[in-house]
Amino acid sequence: MLNNFKSQYSFIFEDALLKEINLIAEYRKVKKGVTLIEIGDPLTNMPLIMNGSIQIKGEDKKGNEILLYYLEAGDSCTMTMTCCLGNKKSKIRAITEQLTELLLIPIGKMEDWLVKYPSWRTFVFSSYDARMNEMLEAIDTLAFLNMEERLYKYLRDKAMVLGTSTLSITHAQIAHDLNTSRVVISRLMKKIIIEGKVSTERNKVVLIEFLPKKISD
DNA sequence: ACATTAAGTGATT
DNA sequence: AATCACTTAATGT
Numbered sequence: 001m002l003n004n005f006k007s008q009y010s011f012i013f014e015d016a017l018l019k020e021i022n023l024i025a026e027y028r029k030v031k032k033g034v035t036l037i038e039i040g041d042p043l044t045n046m047p048l049i050m051n052g053s054i055q056i057k058g059e060d061k062k063g064n065e066i067l068l069y070y071l072e073a074g075d076s077c078t079m080t081m082t083c084c085l086g087n088k089k090s091k092i093r094a095i096t097e098q099l100t101e102l103l104l105i106p107i108g109k110m111e112d113w114l115v116k117y118p119s120w121r122t123f124v125f126s127s128y129d130a131r132m133n134e135m136l137e138a139i140d141t142l143a144f145l146n147m148e149e150r151l152y153k154y155l156r157d158k159a160m161v162l163g164t165s166t167l168s169i170t171h172a173q174i175a176h177d178l179n180t181s182r183v184v185i186s187r188l189m190k191k192i193i194i195e196g197k198v199s200t201e202r203n204k205v206v207l208i209e210f211l212p213k214k215i216s217d
Numbered sequence: 218a219c220a221t222t223a224a225g226t227g228a229t230t
Numbered sequence: 231a232a233t234c235a236c237t238t239a240a241t242g243t
Contacts, residue, residue, distance in 0.1 A: 186224060202240060
């Protein structure tokens with residue numbers, strides 16, 4: 001399991017830090033669809049994702065969920081970092097998108113490492129940068145893209161993080177994720193089928209001419 | 218064979 | 231783009 005971790009992080013962290021992580025981190029393997037963090041939860045650990053992916057969602061006052069971004073291998077949770085430096089409650093919900101392996105670091109260590117390890121500082125700051133950009137993109141998508149574009153982007157993003165062009169999902173589930181109705185999805189789906197972008201079967205959407213990025217080993 | 222769930226469609230707002 | 235009401239098709243028991 002350490003080997004797994006090393007392949008993903010050894011080029012980012014210095015040896016001393018890798019050793020310390022190996023010493024204190026708790027390893028967890030989480031199956032698909034598990035809520036790791038709920039809104040309002042106190043955050044006590046910081047995750048480092050080894051493989052798999054996690055959906056990070058926010059919620060508006062009406063209780064509508066909104067997908068903010070994905071965490072993938074090599075990512076960590078910026079929310080947790082923020083929480084350590086002030087307020088202690090999570091504003092987001094984290095749900096595993098597939099079988100995911102991760103390491104949990106007690107948040108107490110975070111601050112220690114900030115002063116101790118330059119590579120950790122770099123990692124934290126670049127995480128912030130990456131997440132900030134993804135959030136801006138999410139806002140952009142909501143504000144300026146019509147439903148058809150949102151749908152296609154949603155499908156592409158999902159295919160990307162799962163590493164496959166075949167998605168096992170229903171129109172109703174997609175509708176829920178995009179905060180719209182099933183009927184609308186079905187109709188837009190028909191449109192993009194005609195455009196030749198996807199094909200569908202029951203419980204399935206296949207992206208055409210979409211090559212998910214190969215995971216390098 | 219029957220019930221349940223997913224998806225397609227027309228009409229209306 | 232949302233909702234309703236209804237149909238058709240696929241799947242489970």
